[in-house]
Structure formats: C-alpha cells, structure tokens
Amino acid sequence: MTAILEVNHLSKRYKKSEFALRDVSLTIPSGSIVGFIGQNGAGKSTTMGAVLGTLYKDQGVIRVFGQEMHTDNQLLKEDIGVVYDDMKLPKAITIKKLEKVLKRIYKCWNQRTFHHYIKLFNLPNDKKLQDFSRGMSMKLSVAVALSHEAKLLILDEATAGLDPSGREEVLDVLKAFVENQEKGILMSSHITSDIEKIADQLVFIKDGEIVLKVEKEELLNSYAIATCEEKQYKKIVNHHHVVAHRKIENGEVQILFNNREAILPPLEVQPFSIDDVTLLLMKGEKR
Known part of the structure; x- marks a missing residue:
C-alpha cells in the first residue's frame, strides 16, 4: 500500500521556548484515516504546520504522494485540503462571493462538488460568514477542503463546535472521502470518540514526541x-x-x-x- 504522507524524523525548535518537536515520524497509507492525539501544546499543530510547509523544520523529511514537501511547493499544496479549529476564510462576504475567490485560488476548483456539500450541510448562500455559528463555519471549511480535488486532508479539530448530529454528518463525509483508497486523512481532535469512530490508525504525541503508534483495532482488541x-x-x-x-x-x-x-x-x-x-x-x- 502506497503512502499519502510520510513524516520521517521531524524536529523543530522555537526561539525563547522550551518546547521542541523531537524525531517525529508517522505515515498515512492510501485509503486510511490517522487519528493524531495529544494535549494542547503537545506538538500536533507544529507537526501539521511542517507538513503544510507553513513552518520551517529544523530536521527531517516530509513526503506527500512520494514528493518531498518544501515551504514553497505550491503545486503540492494544491493537493492538500486543510481545516483548522477556527475558520481561516474572509468573514465579511457570503458563500456566493467566497466561491468566486476560491475559483481564482485553486486550479482544480470543483463547483459541482462545492454546491453538493453546501446543500448537504444546509449552509445559507446569502448570509455573511461573520454571522455563521461555529458549527456552520466548521462545515463550510470542510466543504472548501473537499472541493479542490485534494488527496490529503489535514484536519485540526475539524469537529469542534459541532453538535452530535453535525459531527456525525461530517464524519460520514470523511469516511466516504477515503473509500476509493487513493486518499488519506490526518485528523486531530480532543473528541476522541470521533477518532474512535473513523480512524484506522492512532498516533499519540506528548511533549513533542510520539509515545505510541498503533492500529485502532489492535489497540481495542489486543x-x-x-x-x-x-x-x-x-x-x-x-x-x-x-x-x-x-x-x-x-x-x-x-x-x-x-x-x-x-x-x-x-x-x-x-x-x-x-x-x-x-x-x-x-x-x-x-x-
């Protein structure tokens, strides 16, 4: 099985901080969802930032679809969909206007897919994003991430702020995303029941170090x-x-x-x- 993402011996230090990411390695095989679990400040966001190329790493190699990721590799970034725990989208516009912006940003923007998820999540087209609830904002971020032909999703607390019904809706969409075995997801969440429902593998990180990597079924059964x-x-x-x-x-x-x-x-x-x-x-x- 080929790997969607390979992180090998990743290290990262910050000036004026005792925190450091130390020798982090993880893999996302094709067709799998990896749950990334740890407390606030454990290193999840730093690892994700290095994968996305928004943070410079000190050491290590990151490969996405077999290609080494660099901070300036824009073509590779096109294949990655990202959802943060707070919406990184302009808030003074509507979904209709947002789509016009996104069409210019993403070369592979799929209007039909976007409209499908907006309808599925029951999001209003003419309401300004600043008036969205947190749950609506999270659903919109997921819809955007799924609408530019991404093959890898990086989800940082993507189900935060959703009620149980909304979380189930999003989790079903994520499971469907990896069904063709050509895509993968790295998902962090403090709602471990969500990870338990959909993850294939679990990676636990503490104080910048991986403390356990295990198949979910192996953990629960063995x-x-x-x-x-x-x-x-x-x-x-x-x-x-x-x-x-x-x-x-x-x-x-x-x-x-x-x-x-x-x-x-x-x-x-x-x-x-x-x-x-x-x-x-x-x-x-x-x-």
Whole structure:
C-alpha cells in the first residue's frame, strides 16, 4: 500500500521556548484515516504546520504522494485540503462571493462538488460568514477542503463546535472521502470518540514526541488496562508488554499493556476506551 504522507524524523525548535518537536515520524497509507492525539501544546499543530510547509523544520523529511514537501511547493499544496479549529476564510462576504475567490485560488476548483456539500450541510448562500455559528463555519471549511480535488486532508479539530448530529454528518463525509483508497486523512481532535469512530490508525504525541503508534483495532482488541498496588507494579515494571503506567488515587498504579493475554492474576483486565488510553499516556510515564 502506497503512502499519502510520510513524516520521517521531524524536529523543530522555537526561539525563547522550551518546547521542541523531537524525531517525529508517522505515515498515512492510501485509503486510511490517522487519528493524531495529544494535549494542547503537545506538538500536533507544529507537526501539521511542517507538513503544510507553513513552518520551517529544523530536521527531517516530509513526503506527500512520494514528493518531498518544501515551504514553497505550491503545486503540492494544491493537493492538500486543510481545516483548522477556527475558520481561516474572509468573514465579511457570503458563500456566493467566497466561491468566486476560491475559483481564482485553486486550479482544480470543483463547483459541482462545492454546491453538493453546501446543500448537504444546509449552509445559507446569502448570509455573511461573520454571522455563521461555529458549527456552520466548521462545515463550510470542510466543504472548501473537499472541493479542490485534494488527496490529503489535514484536519485540526475539524469537529469542534459541532453538535452530535453535525459531527456525525461530517464524519460520514470523511469516511466516504477515503473509500476509493487513493486518499488519506490526518485528523486531530480532543473528541476522541470521533477518532474512535473513523480512524484506522492512532498516533499519540506528548511533549513533542510520539509515545505510541498503533492500529485502532489492535489497540481495542489486543491492548489492555489493569490496576494494582504500587508494590505489585514494581514486580512487573520491566515486563516487556508494559507500555506505560500512572499513579492514581489510593496509591494504586494503572498500567497499559500491549497484550491482554500477558495479564495474569491477581491483575484483571478493565474495560477501556481510547479516552482512557489517552489519559494514561498523557498523565503517566512510558516504561
């Protein structure tokens, strides 16, 4: 399976900041949706900015459709659709006027596709964008990203501000986008239930470093979380199936295993969600 996006050993530092992106690597295979998960300030937006060429990287190689991405590679950027958590569109105009602008910006602008999504999302053509609700603005941004023949979508909190019905609508559209196996999506969201619904792979980032990359089905079906007393954890801390741990109330330790079959009595497997794994990885420590 060919890769839509390859990020290899990406590093980025900022002046007058302790934060740094360190050796970040991830891949989006054709036809897949990769969920990018981490706290605010973990490095998601910095990684996305480097992929888009809006940020200079210090080290690393980024390839989109097999071609190396540079900050001035405009032709390659045409093939990438972007949705941020706040609308990056002029707000004093209507959708009708916006489309005239977009036709001049994108060489492959598809008017028919745009009108399809505007109708699907029930967006008003004659209302100024500044009067849109946040949910309407997010839907419009998604419609724009899908209407210039993009093959890669970069979505930074694209479902933020949407009600459950609107989120389901957008998620269905995103799943349909990758169905032909020639496109891919990198999606960050604090709503991990959205990622759980549509992602094929999960990439967890913390303090500028990738702490876990895993297929979603493998995580849900093979990984496990268990809790024990701290003295008991010390006996298994070097177990090669332990991924991470964190101390919780009552002096107990919560442990993430990459193989639930490795959990032996008196430890017991606990029901968990991607949200639980995220909390453990972000608040805990790797083995």
